Amino acid sequence: MQVSFKKRSPSTKDRAKNLTELKPGEAGVLQKLDLPEDDARRLMELGFIPGHSVTRGLSAPGGDPRVFRVDGSEVALRRETALKLILR
Amino acid sequence: MGDCHGCPANSLATLPPPSFGAPPRRHIVAIVGPPNSGKSTLFNRLTGLRQKVANFPGVTVEHRMGRVKLEQGRDVFVVDLPGVYSLTPRTEDERVTHDVLSGQMKDIPRPDAVLLILDSTNLSRHLVLAAPVLSLGLPTLVILNMADDLKSRGGELNVAELAMQLGSPVALVSASKGVGLEKIFQFLSGATLGAAPQAPLIQLPVIQDIPKCRAWATSVGNKTGYHAPAPPLWTRRLDAFFLHPVAGPLVFLLVVLAVFQTIFKGAKPLMDAIDEAIKHSGHWIGHLLPNEALRSLVVDGVWKGVGSVLIFLPQILLLFLFIGVLEDSGYLARAALIADRTMARFGLQGKSFIPLLSAYACAVPAIMATRTIESKRDRIATILIAPFMTCSARLPVYILIIGAFIPDRRLIGSFLGMQAAAMLGLYILGFVAAMLTARLLKSTVLKSRRSSFMLEMPPYRWPTARSLALRLVDRSKVFLYRAGTVILGVAIVIWVLSNLPLNHGKPPAIEHSITAGIGHLVEPAIKPLGFNWKIGIGLITSLAARETMVSSLGTIYGIEGDEHSPGLQQALRQDLTLGGAVGLLVFFAFAMQCMSTTAVVRRETGGWFWPAIQFAYMTGLAYICAFLANKIVTFWS
Numbered sequence: 001m002q003v004s005f006k007k008r009s010p011s012t013k014d015r016a017k018n019l020t021e022l023k024p025g026e027a028g029v030l031q032k033l034d035l036p037e038d039d040a041r042r043l044m045e046l047g048f049i050p051g052h053s054v055t056r057g058l059s060a061p062g063g064d065p066r067v068f069r070v071d072g073s074e075v076a077l078r079r080e081t082a083l084k085l086i087l088r
Numbered sequence: 089m090g091d092c093h094g095c096p097a098n099s100l101a102t103l104p105p106p107s108f109g110a111p112p113r114r115h116i117v118a119i120v121g122p123p124n125s126g127k128s129t130l131f132n133r134l135t136g137l138r139q140k141v142a143n144f145p146g147v148t149v150e151h152r153m154g155r156v157k158l159e160q161g162r163d164v165f166v167v168d169l170p171g172v173y174s175l176t177p178r179t180e181d182e183r184v185t186h187d188v189l190s191g192q193m194k195d196i197p198r199p200d201a202v203l204l205i206l207d208s209t210n211l212s213r214h215l216v217l218a219a220p221v222l223s224l225g226l227p228t229l230v231i232l233n234m235a236d237d238l239k240s241r242g243g244e245l246n247v248a249e250l251a252m253q254l255g256s257p258v259a260l261v262s263a264s265k266g267v268g269l270e271k272i273f274q275f276l277s278g279a280t281l282g283a284a285p286q287a288p289l290i291q292l293p294v295i296q297d298i299p300k301c302r303a304w305a306t307s308v309g310n311k312t313g314y315h316a317p318a319p320p321l322w323t324r325r326l327d328a329f330f331l332h333p334v335a336g337p338l339v340f341l342l343v344v345l346a347v348f349q350t351i352f353k354g355a356k357p358l359m360d361a362i363d364e365a366i367k368h369s370g371h372w373i374g375h376l377l378p379n380e381a382l383r384s385l386v387v388d389g390v391w392k393g394v395g396s397v398l399i400f401l402p403q404i405l406l407l408f409l410f411i412g413v414l415e416d417s418g419y420l421a422r423a424a425l426i427a428d429r430t431m432a433r434f435g436l437q438g439k440s441f442i443p444l445l446s447a448y449a450c451a452v453p454a455i456m457a458t459r460t461i462e463s464k465r466d467r468i469a470t471i472l473i474a475p476f477m478t479c480s481a482r483l484p485v486y487i488l489i490i491g492a493f494i495p496d497r498r499l500i501g502s503f504l505g506m507q508a509a510a511m512l513g514l515y516i517l518g519f520v521a522a523m524l525t526a527r528l529l530k531s532t533v534l535k536s537r538r539s540s541f542m543l544e545m546p547p548y549r550w551p552t553a554r555s556l557a558l559r560l561v562d563r564s565k566v567f568l569y570r571a572g573t574v575i576l577g578v579a580i581v582i583w584v585l586s587n588l589p590l591n592h593g594k595p596p597a598i599e600h601s602i603t604a605g606i607g608h609l610v611e612p613a614i615k616p617l618g619f620n621w622k623i624g625i626g627l628i629t630s631l632a633a634r635e636t637m638v639s640s641l642g643t644i645y646g647i648e649g650d651e652h653s654p655g656l657q658q659a660l661r662q663d664l665t666l667g668g669a670v671g672l673l674v675f676f677a678f679a680m681q682c683m684s685t686t687a688v689v690r691r692e693t694g695g696w697f698w699p700a701i702q703f704a705y706m707t708g709l710a711y712i713c714a715f716l717a718n719k720i721v722t723f724w725s
Contacts, residue, residue: 038178042462044298045173046542047213051299058331060425065438065541067331067425071302072210072316074545076425078432081541 019068019082022056028087029053035084047071048085115164116197117156117276118188120221121205122214123171124546126233128152130205130263131168132558134272151184156276164276167199170459175220176296179462189224201227203272208232208260209243209317209547215305216298218254228256229275236262237547243317250312264552323418323547330422340426343419347410347445358402366395381587381595389583392639394576400635403480404567405560407449412559415442416551424543434523435530437461437541440470444522447477451685453563455692462542465534469526471692472702475685476522476678478515481634485676486514488638492657493669510673517677521709574683575639578632582625582640598644617675617711618668618718630681637676667722671714679710 022028030050033040047070048054057067057074065076077085121127131139135154152168169188170181177183184193191198204221206214211232222228230250232238238245238260251258257275261268308314330336370391377383414420420442428438439461447454454474461467494510530536585602587595598604606628607621614624622644630637638656645659664672680686680703689699 041174041176041178041298042542044302045216046544049299049302058327060331060428061333061337062429065425065428065543067327067545069319071213073213076421076428076438076541076543076545078428078541 017087019054019056019077019085019087020066020079022054022068022087024056024058027053027055031086031088033085035081039081043081043085046075047073048075054085054087115201116199117164117166117201117203118199119166119168119203119205120185120189120217121171121231121233122173122207122217124544125171125205125207125214126263127168127171127205129552129555130203130231130233130261130272131166132555133263133266133269134166137558137561156273158273158277162277166203167196173217174298175217181459189221189226199226201229201275203229203231203275205231205233205263207234208238208245209234209241209320211245211314212305212309212316213302215308216301218308219301219304222254222256227278229272230254230256230258231263231272232258232260233263235260235268236265237320238317241317241320242315244313244315246313250308250314253308253311264549264555320547326548327422327545330419331425336422336426340423343414343423344445347407347448350406350410355403355406359399362399362402363395366391366398370395384587385580385583388643389579390576392579392642394571394579398568398571400480400483401564401567403483404449405563407446407480408453408559408563409556411442411446412556413551416549416555418546418548421543421545425545428541434526435466435534436469436526437463437466438543439541440466443470443474444477447474447479450479450481451475451477451682452566452688455685455688458692463536465530465536468693468698469529469534471689472529472698472705473522473526475680475682475702475706476518476525478518478677479634479682481682482514482676484635484638485630486511486673488641488656489660489669489673492660493664493666514673514677517674521678525705574632575636578629578636579639579643582629582643586643603644616718617671617714618665618722619672620663622663623668623672627675627681630676632681632683634676634681665722666725667718667720670721671718674717675710675714677710678706678713680706 016031017028019028030048030052032050033043033048035043048068049071052071055069057069059066060076065078066082067074067076068082119127119131131152131154134156138157139152139154151170154166154168156164156166158164167188169185172179172182172185175182175186175189177186187193188196189199189202202221202224204218206217218230232245232247232250245260247258247260257271259268259271259275261272263269330339370387373391374383374387377386411420414423424438424441426438427441431437431440440458442460443454443457445454446457451474454477455471458467458470458474461470490507490510494507497506582603585606586598588602589596591600595601603625604621607625610624610628611619611621614627619627622641625644626637626640629640641660642656645656660669686699686703689702690696693699
């Protein structure tokens with residue numbers, strides 16, 4: 001159990017990790033999609049289903065959008081979307 | 089090939105009597121599959137050239153309908169439905185697929201059978217679509233595509249077991265290599281005889297719930313010994329290069345430059361050859377025709393008018409060849425990824441890049457290519473700005489006017505001439521106008537939160553000559569159709585109006601023709617831009633298609649309608665000031681002068697609202713900027 005403090009810049013340990021915090025090649029297990037219904041469904045259709053593993057791949061020059069490997073395919077997401085995909 | 093829409097019950101009366109007492113109507117089979125499953129490749133394989141593009145009534149989604157020849161001279165029609173991951177009708181593509189499959193689409197009878205195509209290298213995820221499709225209860229053939237990839241990357245699967253579990257026949261094929269297609273033809277022959285589907289052995293999941301569907305797909309995979317193949321090594325290697333922080337953008341720039349270099353330099357010999365052929369055949373036809381009026385109509389009116397447009401066919405085909413290679417190979421998805429950040433600055437997104445690149449050839453296919461953009465607002469913004477990109481129809485006008493008014497002097501050593509710089513400037517002008525307009529639209533009427541950008545990166549694949557060739561044939565048809573209808577029509581009308589009213593049985597001097605009358609009528613409106621009545625006539629005809637300007641001016645001046653012709657350039661120099669010439673260039677850079685584009689925008693946005701706004705905005709901007717350009721240049725020179 002983690003306790004979260006409402007600080008301006010909480011350290012990564014204090015709150016749930018999201019997809020943007022994965023380093024290249026690092027994998028994590030998706031916990032939830034903190035997005036409106038429509039976007040969440042579309043992402044789930046692409047393989048971003050809670051409980052599935054997501055691996056950070058390459059990125060566009062400048063680091064955004066980033067490619068994630070999920071369920072046998074590679075999908076590019078912008079930073080603001082990746083921020084809303086929470087890892088376990 | 090018959091009409092796609094509707095099929096009255098009596099339409100089969102002319103077919104040979106079927107030996108199995110087939111129902112008296114056309115058989116329709118729908119192809120369904122997720123994006124990147126090879127749906128179109130399979131469709132092309134099955135139908136070849138026996139296909140055509142049509143629109144569903146009332147919606148903007150396009151579909152392709154084609155005929156598959158079966159044994160015993162029987163035919164079956166296949167509909168290529170849009171690529172979808174599910175049948176929940178949320179996006180327009182999904183709604184169309186859902187409506188067609190459930191028989192709710194007007195003018196299309198419920199399909200007799202379904203070809204469900206899935207990527208065998210990504211089966212667990214793609215099987216998710218099998219649940220809702222199978223529960224429709226239509227005879228379904230499950231086609232597992234990319235069998236060659238599955239094998240070479242060490243994947244495994246028990247096809248017979250999968251067929252048992254799903255209660256539907258399964259075919260393992262490679263659509264791009266044409267392997268395993270016999271089974272599809274067999275199924276089509278059987279399906280048209282009305283075979284009923286078996287119930288699946290394993291219970292289908294609740295279809296609204298994606299995680300449950302996905303879990304179901306995994307269990308099906310497990311039961312049928314599915315081993316996912318190893319990750320595509322070559323794709324990883326190529327991505328390490330194409331998405332490299334330094335090499336990636338460089339390759340991207342090289343690709344864009346190569347596209348331009350090809351359409352301008354590479355197409356030149358072909359264009360010159362067509363030009364020569366048109367001139368020679370024109371002379372030849374002229375000699376065959378005895379009557380002078382008829383000769384003038386056929387040679388000056390029709391042949392030169394249509395020829396001045398036909399000349400652009402090589403350019404357009406080369407561009408589409410390029411885009412076809414980029415798209416089929418998988419690079420275009422990477423290009424969209426690289427372009428995303430830059431496009432985001434103007435409120436657009438990476439997926440807008442592909443249509444905007446195509447718009448340099450022609451806005452019509454570009455606007456159709458915007459369908460991949462999910463966000464409706466982003467899509468409309470892209471549609472609205474696409475005609476600002478310098479399409480190839482503007483080229484002959486630019487070449488004519490620049491050739492006439494800009495001196496052929498060097499600007500930077502031998503590297504860049506003044507004429508080339510002027511041309512480049514016009515390209516930049518169109519691009520800047522497009523981007524600023526996008527910015528304006530996205531911060532006002534089409535304002536939206538930054539839409540979520542999700543782009544699947546397909547594995548790299550070799551493009552097949554077959555699918556590239558089919559694309560080019562398709563584009564040629566569209567282009568030639570336009571040249572044979574709109575442009576031919578305008579050329580004839582201009583010729584007739586320029587030769588009437590007859591004066592003692594002879595055509596009048598151009599100043600006394602009906603054309604001149606119309607020109608004088610519009611002259612007051614365009615005088616502030618520095619244009620006289622002859623340019624006015626050119627502008628009116630260019631509303632149909634921009635390139636018509638050159639052939640119209642040619643007819644009006646009664647000289648060769650050819651953009652390199654010194655005669656026409658000479659005549660223009662006497663009729664236009666430098667200010668007027670620059671004004672005219674600016675006008676063409678901005679104005680919306682293309683009936684085909686307006687028609688396609690109406691179709692794609694589903695009404696007259698957006699095309700009306702687009703026409704008013706672009707033409708208004710063109711008028712104001714041409715006016716300013718004329719005044720400024722006249723003041724300084």
